[in-house]
Structures are given as structure tokens and as C-alpha cells.
Amino acid sequence: MRVRFWGVRGSTPVPGKGTVRYGGNTSCIEIRSRSGDLVILDGGTGIRPLGLELAKSDPLTCAIFITHPHWDHIHGLPFFAPLFIPGNTVDIYCPPDPIHMRGAEYILENQMIYPHFPIRRAELRADVRLLTLSEGQYVEVGDLTIGNVLMNHPSMNLGYRVEGDGASLFFTGDHEPFTNVYEPEDSEHAEYQRLVDRRTASVDEFVSGVDLLIADGQYSEEEYATRVGWGHSSFGHALDFARRVGSPELVLTHHDAIRNDAELDAIDAQLKKRPEAVGLHVRLAYEGLEMMLGET
Amino acid sequence: MDAGTGVRALSNLLMAEGHADFTFLFTHAHWDHIIGFPFFKPLYSPQSRILIRGCPLEQGNMETLLSRVMSPPFFPVPFESLRAEVRYEEHCDGPLVVDSMTIRTIPLSHPNLGVGFRFDEDDRRFVFLTDNELGLRHHGGRTFGEYVAFCQGADLLVHDAEYAPEEYPERRGWGHSTYAQALDLAEAAGVKRLGLYHHNQERSDKAVDELVARCRALVLERGLDVKCFAVAQGWADDV
Numbered sequence: 386m387r388v389r390f391w392g393v394r395g396s397t398p399v400p401g402k403g404t405v406r407y408g409g410n411t412s413c414i415e416i417r418s419r420s421g422d423l424v425i426l427d428g429g430t431g432i433r434p435l436g437l438e439l440a441k442s443d444p445l446t447c448a449i450f451i452t453h454p455h456w457d458h459i460h461g462l463p464f465f466a467p468l469f470i471p472g473n474t475v476d477i478y479c480p481p482d483p484i485h486m487r488g489a490e491y492i493l494e495n496q497m498i499y500p501h502f503p504i505r506r507a508e509l510r511a512d513v514r515l516l517t518l519s520e521g522q523y524v525e526v527g528d529l530t531i532g533n534v535l536m537n538h539p540s541m542n543l544g545y546r547v548e549g550d551g552a553s554l555f556f557t558g559d560h561e562p563f564t565n566v567y568e569p570e571d572s573e574h575a576e577y578q579r580l581v582d583r584r585t586a587s588v589d590e591f592v593s594g595v596d597l598l599i600a601d602g603q604y605s606e607e608e609y610a611t612r613v614g615w616g617h618s619s620f621g622h623a624l625d626f627a628r629r630v631g632s633p634e635l636v637l638t639h640h641d642a643i644r645n646d647a648e649l650d651a652i653d654a655q656l657k658k659r660p661e662a663v664g665l666h667v668r669l670a671y672e673g674l675e676m677m678l679g680e681t
Numbered sequence: 682m683d684a685g686t687g688v689r690a691l692s693n694l695l696m697a698e699g700h701a702d703f704t705f706l707f708t709h710a711h712w713d714h715i716i717g718f719p720f721f722k723p724l725y726s727p728q729s730r731i732l733i734r735g736c737p738l739e740q741g742n743m744e745t746l747l748s749r750v751m752s753p754p755f756f757p758v759p760f761e762s763l764r765a766e767v768r769y770e771e772h773c774d775g776p777l778v779v780d781s782m783t784i785r786t787i788p789l790s791h792p793n794l795g796v797g798f799r800f801d802e803d804d805r806r807f808v809f810l811t812d813n814e815l816g817l818r819h820h821g822g823r824t825f826g827e828y829v830a831f832c833q834g835a836d837l838l839v840h841d842a843e844y845a846p847e848e849y850p851e852r853r854g855w856g857h858s859t860y861a862q863a864l865d866l867a868e869a870a871g872v873k874r875l876g877l878y879h880h881n882q883e884r885s886d887k888a889v890d891e892l893v894a895r896c897r898a899l900v901l902e903r904g905l906d907v908k909c910f911a912v913a914q915g916w917a918d919d920v
Contacts, residue, residue, distance in 0.1 A: 396720065397716075397719075401915075433882070437883075455756065456716065456756060482754035484753060500710045500711070503792040503856065539757045540757065541754075642689065
């Protein structure tokens with residue numbers, strides 16, 4: 386299984402002189418099985434250059450799994466060239482929007498509308514299917530199996546576990562550790578803590594044993610302290626998560642839009658020196674990072 | 682003007698400079714012109730006063746269109762709960778006056794409508810025409826002669842120059858111009874400086890430089906007095 390990062394930013398694209406090496410594109414990860422099955426996690430702006438590369442090898446069959454429908458995970462989709470080419474088959478999976486009772490159609494049909502975009506969904510030439518995922522549903526894409534688990538974010542965010550070729554990985558999407566919303570002296574604290582512990586354990590169990598954990602690691606510990614509830618993890622949260630699930634490899638992504646290359650270099654170096662990183666291979670994701678998992 | 686992703690870095694600068702009053706004008710509501718709006722930091726400050734001005738006949742109701750960028754399930758903060766004072770004011774007739782600048786609009790030749798802007802201050806003139814296809818008159822668009830009249834004598838014209846002439850035939854009707862068409866307009870309108878804008882996604886820095894070189898070669902060939910350059914992120918100058 387080959388993994389390649391096409392977009393590693395959170396919130397919004399930040400192209401410019403300061404972000405050339407890590408890249409300014411928003412979330413997108415390409416996964417290939419040994420026999421060529423193609424799974425794409427998230428459709429941030431990183432999916433645009435990926436699409437251009439894929440357009441060289443039509444006809445194409447691929448499946449895109451959206452962690453959640455915030456812009457930075459979907460706004461590259463209208464620029465994914467394979468959607469416009471007849472003969473291609475593209476399945477796009479997305480969790481529902483449970484608050485407004487909307488499904489996967491919404492994420493594409495509401496981007497490809499006048500007056501925001503000149504081409505409408507009905508005009509796409511590829512065979513495009515928009516499929517709403519249920520929590521816990523498994524999908525097979527050739528040799529790859531994709532399972533999901535509900536994470537913790539202000540939007541319904543599914544974390545994806547991808548298995549195939551004797552290897553496995555997990556991508557959190559946007560995730561903040563489950564935390565108790567009550568103070569220890571509140572009467573509801575104990576009961577809520579049991580819920581927090583149960584959900585943490587069930588996610589850990591689902592992720593357990595992966596060869597690679599790709600995790601939200603947007604904030605430093607100091608930054609996180611003032612952003613509790615925003616739906617993202619600190620570097621330390623990602624390290625803890627990797628240790629709990631026994632992943633030998635940890636890649637942090639969803640870099641904050643404020644960070645330039647030099648700052649990310651410094652974070653990467655500090656991460657490697659932390660005591661929690663002992664025995665872990667940890668690094669920050671960058672555009673173009675490629676990894677091989679399992680036997681080649 | 683406009684709130685593509687570039688507006689995030691701009692807003693950091695404006696906040697640092699202590700600005701609290703802002704007027705937004707929009708060319709049109711295609712995503713690349715509004716998708717950065719939620720990252721305009723003053724939206725989250727109760728001290729900010731943000732005025733959006735536009736004509737619904739020319740570009741739709743920009744307040745409604747902008748609110749879609751900040752609606753569930755796409756963005757976690759709804760438009761309705763912004764801490765800044767955000768107002769929308771329709772303005773369709775006559776020039777708009779903002780401080781010492783007088784601003785006029787002209788409809789774009791582009792799918793899904795839009796407007797270009799002309800800024801006059803003292804005896805100086807700046808025209809911003811992006812997403813404008815000079816080679817084809819879209820619904821609501823104007824003639825080449827009308828764009829010439831609008832740009833007449835501009836000290837600076839920033840114009841859509843997405844394509845090289847050889848790329849254009851296949852993309853006719855997509856709502857964009859070539860650098861050569863932009864130069865034709867600059868020449869006919871007696872423009873002093875032409876800034877090429879709306880660079881194609883696939884154009885590397887080097888390739889943009891090459892388009893500028895070709896534009897300058899045309900200027901020499903025709904013996905024109907127009908300075909042609911490519912607008913870059915962070916570029917600024919006085920007109």
C-alpha cells in the first residue's frame with residue numbers, strides 16, 4: 386500500500402513564499418494498493434494536482450472518502466479533473482449532515498451551482514456517484530477495505546481505517562480528544578467521564594494495530610489551551626493517541642494556516658525529541674510525502 | 682475588492698494596523714472570489730464595522746451569497762452569529778463614493794454575471810477587470826468599445842490575462858481573456874500600466890514570466906507606451 390500526501394493544511398489554502406516546502410493545499414491523501422486500486426481521503430485543494438496527474442491515465446476508477454464536509458476537506462472537488470472526463474467512475478463517500486438531514490449529494494451539488502461555479506453537477510461527464518456513509522459501514526475498493534469510526538469534531542467527522550496488502554492505516558480527519566465538559570465538582574462529571582472513557586476506548590480499539598496513524602496535530606499545547614472545543618488536537622494528543630493504539634508510525638497533518646516552513650521544521654524537530662516519541666517514528670506531513678506500507 | 686483566500690493574510694495586516702471600518706466590493710460570487718471571507722479576522726471582533734456594497738442586479742445579493750460560505754455543514758461559525766457589525770447596502774445607481782475615491786462599475790463579460798471597478802482619486806485612475814472575456818460577449822457583457830471607454834486613460838489597469846493566445850480557442854466561452862486581448866484593451870484606452878491578473882492554475886512562476894516577456898515583446902513591436910507586468914501576491918504600488 387502506497388500513501389501520498391497532496392494537501393496537509395487545515396482551514397484554508399495558504400500558498401506563498403513561506404509555505405513552499407510543506408505546501409499550502411488543504412487536506413488530501415492518495416492511497417494505492419499494490420494492484421493499483423485507488424482510494425482518496427478528503428477532497429481539499431490538494432485533490433486538484435492529484436486529479437491532473439490521474440487525468441493522464443484514463444479511464445479511471447476511484448473512491449473518495451470525505452472525513453467531514455467542512456470546506457477545507459471538500460473545496461477541491463469541483464477542480465478534480467477526472468470528474469469531467471467520460472469513461473471515468475468516481476464514487477464519493479461522505480458522512481451525512483445529521484443536523485440538517487442532508488446526505489452526500491449536498492457537498493458536491495452545493496458547490497457546483499450558479500452563481501458560485503460555472504459548471505453544474507448534472508454536466509459532469511464521468512460516472513459520479515455520491516454516497517452517504519453510515520457510521521461503522523465498511524466499503525471495499527478492490528483490494529482495499531475502508532472502515533470508519535465517529536470522531537470528535539463540531540461536524541460529524543469519520544476517521545477512516547484503510548486495510549489492504551497486509552497493511553493498515555488510520556486517518557483521523559479533524560479530531561479533538563473526547564473531553565469532559567463538566568467540572569469535577571459538578572454532579573454530572575462522573576457519568577460524563579464514563580461516556581468520555583467509553584468513546585475513547587472504542588475509537589482506540591478500532592484504530593488499534595495500524596501500521597500508520599495519520600492524525601490531526603494542529604496545535605501546540607499552549608495554543609490548544611485557548612482552543613478547547615474547536616475540534617482539533619495538540620501535538621501531544623497525537624503522540625498519546627499513537628502510543629495508545631500501538632502505531633509504530635505517526636504523521637501529523639492539518640497544519641495550522643499561520644505556520645510557515647521554518648516553524649513547521651522547528652515543530653518537527655521538537656516532536657522527535659519528546660519523551661512520548663521514544664520508539665515512535667514521528668514526522669509532520671508535507672505535500673509530496675510518500676510512504677510504503679506492508680510488502681511491496 | 683473580493684475575498685478569495687488572499688483576504689486572510691490581508692486581514693492580519695489590517696488588524697495589526699488597527700483598522701475597524703471596512704468596505705467590501707465584490708466582482709462576482711464564483712468561489713475563488715468569496716471562499717476566503719470566513720478567514721477575514723475582523724469578522725470575529727465586536728469592534729469591526731463591515732459594509733458590503735453591491736448591486737443585486739449585477740452580481741446577486743452579495744450578503745446572501747457570502748452567507749453560503751459560512752453555512753452548515755461547510756463552516757462551523759454561521760454568518761448570523763458573527764461578532765462584527767456586518768451590513769449590506771444595495772447600490773445600483775451612479776458612482777459610489779468611499780472616502781476620497783469615486784468608484785464606478787461596468788458589467789463583466791463572464792458566465793453568471795459580475796462587475797469590474799474603476800477607481801478615481803484626484804487625477805488618478807485605477808481599473809480592476811478580472812474574469813472578463815474580451816473575445817466573447819457573454820449575457821450581460823459589454824462591447825470591446827465600451828470596455829475601452831471605461832478604461833480610458835487609466836494609470837493602472839489590472840485585467841484578466843488567464844490565457845496565452847494559443848490556449849484560448851479551446852477555452853472560448855469560459856469567461857477569461859488572453860494577455861494579448863488585455864494589451865489590445867490597454868492600447869485602445871491609452872492605459873499607462875497593465876497588470877496581468879487571474880493567472881491560470883497551471884502557470885508556474887517561470888511560465889508567468891514568459892507571458893510577461895511575450896506581452897512586452899508585443900509592446901515593443903507595436904511601439905506602445907504601456908508597461909506590462911504580472912501582478913504577484915504581495916505586490917503593491919502607488920498610482
